[in-house]
Amino acid sequence: TQRYNNEIYKTANMPGVAVGLAWTYVGGDILFIETALSDGGKGELKLTGNLGNVMKESATTALSYLQSNAKKYNIEPETFNKKNIHIHIPEGATPKDGPSAGITMLTSLASAFTGRKVKSYLAMTGEITLRGQVLPVGGIKEKVLAAKRAGIREIIMCYLNEKDVNEIDAEFIKGVHFHYVKTMQHVLEIALT
Amino acid sequence: TQRYNNEIYKTANMPGVAVGLAWTYVGGDILFIETALSDGGKGELKLTGNLGNVMKESATTALSYLQSNAKKYNIEPETFNKKNIHIHIPEGATPKDGPSAGITMLTSLASAFTGRKVKSYLAMTGEITLRGQVLPVGGIKEKVLAAKRAGIREIIMCYLNEKDVNEIDAEFIKGVHFHYVKTMQHVLEIALT
Amino acid sequence: TQRYNNEIYKTANMPGVAVGLAWTYVGGDILFIETALSDGGKGELKLTGNLGNVMKESATTALSYLQSNAKKYNIEPETFNKKNIHIHIPEGATPKDGPSAGITMLTSLASAFTGRKVKSYLAMTGEITLRGQVLPVGGIKEKVLAAKRAGIREIIMCYLNEKDVNEIDAEFIKGVHFHYVKTMQHVLEIALT
Amino acid sequence: TQRYNNEIYKTANMPGVAVGLAWTYVGGDILFIETALSDGGKGELKLTGNLGNVMKESATTALSYLQSNAKKYNIEPETFNKKNIHIHIPEGATPKDGPSAGITMLTSLASAFTGRKVKSYLAMTGEITLRGQVLPVGGIKEKVLAAKRAGIREIIMCYLNEKDVNEIDAEFIKGVHFHYVKTMQHVLEIALT
Amino acid sequence: TQRYNNEIYKTANMPGVAVGLAWTYVGGDILFIETALSDGGKGELKLTGNLGNVMKESATTALSYLQSNAKKYNIEPETFNKKNIHIHIPEGATPKDGPSAGITMLTSLASAFTGRKVKSYLAMTGEITLRGQVLPVGGIKEKVLAAKRAGIREIIMCYLNEKDVNEIDAEFIKGVHFHYVKTMQHVLEIALT
Amino acid sequence: TQRYNNEIYKTANMPGVAVGLAWTYVGGDILFIETALSDGGKGELKLTGNLGNVMKESATTALSYLQSNAKKYNIEPETFNKKNIHIHIPEGATPKDGPSAGITMLTSLASAFTGRKVKSYLAMTGEITLRGQVLPVGGIKEKVLAAKRAGIREIIMCYLNEKDVNEIDAEFIKGVHFHYVKTMQHVLEIALT
Ligand SMILES: [Ca+2]
Ligand SMILES: [Ca+2]
Ligand SMILES: [Ca+2]
Ligand SMILES: [Ca+2]
Ligand SMILES: [Ca+2]
Ligand SMILES: [Ca+2]
Ligand SMILES: [Ca+2]
Numbered sequence A, B, C, D, E, F: 001t002q003r004y005n006n007e008i009y010k011t012a013n014m015p016g017v018a019v020g021l022a023w024t025y026v027g028g029d030i031l032f033i034e035t036a037l038s039d040g041g042k043g044e045l046k047l048t049g050n051l052g053n054v055m056k057e058s059a060t061t062a063l064s065y066l067q068s069n070a071k072k073y074n075i076e077p078e079t080f081n082k083k084n085i086h087i088h089i090p091e092g093a094t095p096k097d098g099p100s101a102g103i104t105m106l107t108s109l110a111s112a113f114t115g116r117k118v119k120s121y122l123a124m125t126g127e128i129t130l131r132g133q134v135l136p137v138g139g140i141k142e143k144v145l146a147a148k149r150a151g152i153r154e155i156i157m158c159y160l161n162e163k164d165v166n167e168i169d170a171e172f173i174k175g176v177h178f179h180y181v182k183t184m185q186h187v188l189e190i191a192l193t
């Protein structure tokens, strides 16, 4: 978990990159979720990084939400049919699955489509629904501690996960600010600069 | 099963969302079924939410029924070839299968295509047939009790399931109104506002 | 096997529905086979209802036979390239397989394409060949008794299965009329009204 | 193996039907191979009848041979891109595999494309190559005896299988005439009327 | 291994056929690799003959090499997009895999595309690379002895396999001439007449 | 590991070839990664050489990076939609997987698309990210020793792998120069001539 120090984190501060929190077989970890768009496409979605089916479905759901709400986020609707979309999560040697990267995938996509960078030192975890809600997820304690170790300063999650944060010893997470949200719109208001 | 309290339920009262009843390995539960339509499509149907093959077939059957009966429900037939259709069922960590979400999927689709919201505090369970019938399903007691706990006030099911409801202790389901139906047309008359 | 009483049977007396006989792990049963056509298609065939590969191949074979013999049955040949075709067999919780639904699938397809309803209280069982023959199938006793219990009054099968019917105690099948056939043309002459 | 008596055999004496010899888990048997062509196609090949991968590859190889040698057999080359082609082998309950139906598949295809019927009471067995050769196959004794029982009067096979026929007791195959061939061209000269 | 005697070998001396050497579970053997081209295609590659994935990849690699070097071999580049290509390896009952048929597949393809026959009584074995090299393969002793038994007079292989030939007792391979090569260009200079 | 001596290495000094380092079940090894482009394509990516899914995803990621950064490397963006792209890794008998060939795949692709050869006697190992970073990988000691044995003189890897090189006995790697990098842009500056 100390592989990504702040130095690497800073080298690629560009639109399309968001930080998620995962709970893998080695404990909590942070995940960089990267989205690249390319021209001459037809809205095809490529997903790489050793992702399981549930995680792939999260990406599909995030994309459908963004497409259905394009105008709200000042994205030209036709863009979705003109670009090819590639979402990649590095560290291909580690299998990754589960729905908890959903809101991070949405943030990565929204950042790429709007050209607005994601706020620095921000991470997030939460399942996404097609109608724009953020659902609670598991493994909060391990995820939050991993985020703290990696230098993260703000974390977004579902308001129903607040009780899980309250169970963590306060001195372990000193200096980390938490955002408890209900909707994806709220996530993007916090995350996009 | 207490994850969805009324507060979440109310946050997304929009067309395309219907509430079904499921019987999972943790007992009865309610399922939110979400449909989003997007432009520039060709009638492609995307299904996400960790669904098994039988549940995916239910969605296909519901869509064919709606398409074959488009005029009856005031839907332009060409719409089916111009939109892409995404049906999602949240809580991706839980595998879901079986035919009993069929009528809920139809209701979610019909709501999205007509723009008419589904009645609040209404849930339903039942298999769908291509010619417009509602078939009985199993697990009625567990499903009904879960619906009651979640604040549901009306439930639609096949008239052949009435005997299963009659076996539940009446005080457990006080205040819940039951609609026993034979046809999908009847389901939509009750469900769409 | 008493799930479909006569009442449900009668609620959907429309073109595209035919009754077959199956032999599942719970014994003989009747199967409703439903075909729906929709416009704006390209001859694509959708098959749902938890069908195994052999049963899916039967549907493909039935469709090819009907297409090759379109003129004989007064169907416009171009119709096959303009419609999408969906065959569904309800009761998705039960896996279904084997070739014995072949002639029922043909009848369901022919009924949908011609708009002629299938005769009431008629069931059938038999494998189909591409050149228009009806082949004998197994499980005749169990299938016939299930049909009788469900209120079926006429049954079509291959003439080579007559010996299997003769082994059933006559009083069990009193009032059921049997049609022993060699060809699919004969099946459709009996079945389509 | 007595399922197909002569009566069924004669009911469908039409182009596109050829008789092969198979060696299944119940011993030798005869196989009817049926080809149907339909208009409005794009040269797509459908294969049904519970066929294994090797048998499917035989059909593909037979079709490529016929297409490459279309002129030799007076077939318009463009026909292959205008028709859809369906090869079916009845008795879907029995899995079928192996390369030995290759020359029968070629004969069935050539009969359908030329409109010339296959000679009556003729069967055949042999692997096909893309360059027009007939290769020897196994199970000759069982296949030949099954053909005799079914009323077959002539059998085509590779000349390298002649030694296998010579090992069969002559009185068992009295009245059956054998054609030993090297090439597919020879097969079609014998088989097509 | 004595199935293909010289007589069969000579019956189909046409462009598109090349002889490879394989090492199957019954020992060394020769393989006929056949390529047929057909018009009205779009560069699709069909592979049949019970081939494993590595062998299929060899065919793909051979085709890409030929396409990238079309001009060097006097092939019109557009040909690759106008023809359908079928590579078949007879004896479908035997599963075949591994990279050692690569240069034989290239030779078969090059022969079909140029219309130049492959030299008689010539066999070859070797892995192919995309940049035109021939790599050494295993099982040389068994392959060479099988080729000798089948009447092969010349064999092409990678120069790094020369040491494997030198370990074979000289009297066993009397009369067989060996070509040790580094490049596919060299293979085709020897093989195409 | 002595299969590729310098002689083979030099025979194909052409654009599109790069040398990677792998860690297979027989220890460290070098891998030649070959890219060939062909006309008349539509940006399709073919991958051969017995590659596992994670390695295939690396190739997809490398291609997306190159496409998103086409202008930076003087590649016409439309080229990606006009060419077919084939990446092959020889020695098809050996299964290959893992993310560590990512930067070598990028280099092979960039070389093919720019027409600039890769520097001689250079190898590399490292995971690639979509936003242009080089990530550290495992097995450094075995890979470096295999590179030395094969005559490699320069090796590129992530700066976070420098500590792994420092643990190797200096006399084993005398004469090998190491480049420690953070970005793919740096990799290509070193690798492309
Ligand atoms: Ca990590
Ligand atoms: Ca996350
Ligand atoms: Ca729940
Ligand atoms: Ca339901
Ligand atoms: Ca039933
Ligand atoms: Ca039936
Ligand atoms: Ca039989």
Ligand SMILES: [Ca+2]
Pocket (backbone or CB within 6 Å): D019, D020, D021, D022, D100, D101, D102, D103, D104, D124, D125, D126
């Ligand atoms: Ca045969």
Ligand SMILES: [Ca+2]
Pocket (backbone or CB within 6 Å): E001, E003, E004, E029, E030, E091
């Ligand atoms: Ca052989």
Ligand SMILES: [Ca+2]
Pocket (backbone or CB within 6 Å): E019, E020, E021, E022, E100, E101, E102, E103, E104, E124, E125, E126
């Ligand atoms: Ca070979």
Ligand SMILES: [Ca+2]
Pocket (backbone or CB within 6 Å): F001, F003, F004, F029, F030, F091
């Ligand atoms: Ca090696």
Ligand SMILES: [Ca+2]
Pocket (backbone or CB within 6 Å): F019, F020, F021, F022, F100, F101, F102, F103, F104, F124, F125, F126
């Ligand atoms: Ca590498």
